Structure formats: C-alpha cells, structure tokens
Amino acid sequence: MQANAKRYMLHFGGSMLAYMVVLFGSVAWLNGHETGPLVRGLVALLPVIPGLVALWAVMVFYRSLDEFKQRLIAEAMIIAALLTGFGSFAYGFLEGALDLPAIPTIWIFPVMIGLWGLVGCFQKYVVYR
Known part of the structure; x- marks a missing residue:
C-alpha cells in the first residue's frame, strides 16, 4: 500500500x-x-x-492522486450528487401524491456517499475497463 x-x-x-x-x-x-x-x-x-x-x-x-484517479473520483461524486438530488426531487413528488412519509434530511449525505461508492465501483469495473 x-x-x-x-x-x-x-x-x-x-x-x-x-x-x-x-x-x-x-x-x-x-x-x-x-x-x-x-x-x-x-x-x-x-x-x-x-x-x-x-x-x-x-x-x-x-x-x-494522479489526474486520472482524481477524474474518476470527481465524476463518481458528480453522478452520485445528481442521483441523490434527482431521487429526493422525485420522492418529493411521490410524497405529496401518494401521502408517503417524509424522509429525514439526515439521510441525504449517507445516501450520496453510498451512491458515490457504488458509482465508483461501476466506473472502475465497467466504464474504464
């Protein structure tokens, strides 16, 4: 290491x-x-x-890190932020239409970090193979 x-x-x-x-x-x-x-x-x-x-x-x-690894991490974070934002946006519409429970805001950051990790794995093994 x-x-x-x-x-x-x-x-x-x-x-x-x-x-x-x-x-x-x-x-x-x-x-x-x-x-x-x-x-x-x-x-x-x-x-x-x-x-x-x-x-x-x-x-x-x-x-x-070198520039390529920085690019991978930055792209993964951008995608994760967009997915988190869009997901919360879409859930907001469903929350009003279907009377779903509100999701506490404390879950936004962990979801984004989790998606960052998933997107990073996907990128590493699928996109940049």
Whole structure:
C-alpha cells in the first residue's frame, strides 16, 4: 500500500472512530440531561467536528492522486450528487401524491456517499475497463 493511502486510512479511520465515540456520547448526554436549546444544539453538533476531520482526510488523499484517479473520483461524486438530488426531487413528488412519509434530511449525505461508492465501483469495473 502506498504511503499516501496508509496516511489516509490512519486519518480517516481515526476520525471515524472519534465520530462514533462522540456521537454515542452526545446522544447519551442529550438523553440524560435537560438543558436549554443552545447547549443541546451545541452538544448535538459535536459529532460534526470529527466528521470535518474525515472530510479533510478525503481531500488530502484526493490531492495526492494522479489526474486520472482524481477524474474518476470527481465524476463518481458528480453522478452520485445528481442521483441523490434527482431521487429526493422525485420522492418529493411521490410524497405529496401518494401521502408517503417524509424522509429525514439526515439521510441525504449517507445516501450520496453510498451512491458515490457504488458509482465508483461501476466506473472502475465497467466504464474504464
């Protein structure tokens, strides 16, 4: 494994571990304490901090790649963003017409990241073979 990939795995993996610890800690704290909205909002946002570190790790890794790999990743992200946007757009119409339940916005980012991975796999093994 290349040095930049090892560094990425260390930084990204560490930030995801920190994210899980902070997430569970903040949820437990919020469930066990009654405070004002400002404190609750700040505690609820604490998991965003290790999430930002993960985004930083992704960008550092992306910049360490050659131009072809950067293009693959960028195209996959664009396609994933478009599919996520169009899917939420279409579901919005169905939600109103068929009285479907609203999907919480917290699911938008995980869906986009999941689609990014799927599109990346599809590209690597089908489009650029």
